[in-house]
């Protein structure tokens with residue numbers, strides 16, 4: 001994990017900034033609406049095919065995606081490494097009807113969670129992978145998400161082969177700009193195969209303007 005980024009989210013100021021991020025600018029409001037629509041389609045599609053009882057949202061941040069999860073999953077655990085963000089997420093729940101609230105909060109790092117294998121029907125992890133500096137840690141993170149899911153995993157990563165990253169790579173070679181912290185589809189496929197999962201869907205947030213990709217993985221029926 002990148003220490004500076006972690007420190008930022010784990011500070012009062014950083015937590016407040018992230019909580020307001022999607023309200024401050026109209027461009028962010030549009031991005032948020034677009035992303036929520038995309039995720040709603042993905043999770044709605046999963047819920048039509050499987051019965052989802054439990055989900056983990058890690059990292060949950062200030063709870064941006066909780067209302068969407070609660071539409072499809074009765075029991076949702078919210079987790080994050082940042083104590084200030086967990087506090088903000090919990091406080092926001094006070095004004096929400098009981099049935100729409102989270103069913104628990106946990107402070108955990110997504111690189112090594114305290115959960116047993118296959119604990120959740122759905123593990124959701126949005127906008128964390130691209131903050132993990134070390135390539136081997138990014139791979140370990142994907143393994144950990146798959147380990148604790150009994151059925152489905154949905155996560156985002158910055159795609160090495162996205163247009164945005166390929167342009168960045170060109171600028172890196174020419175001008176020495178910093179590389180993005182990416183993954184390749186082939187790397188995710190390999191881990192999925194090893195852990196008894198298969199890629200169900202892979203959808204870019206935007207083909208032109210974002211390198212982020214949503215990926216849906218399903219545990220292979222008939223395997224441990």
Ligand SMILES: C[S@@+](CC[C@H](N)C(=O)[O-])C[C@H]1O[C@@H](n2cnc3c(N)ncnc32)[C@H](O)[C@@H]1O
Nearest residue numbers: 009059060061064080081082108109110126127
């Ligand atoms: C960009 S935010 C995304 C939050 C939420 N998923 C969303 O989409 O609104 C990144 C989050 O990752 C959390 N975080 C950073 N490192 C983490 C780690 N190793 N384990 C769990 N959470 C972490 C931060 O505290 C922050 O809440």
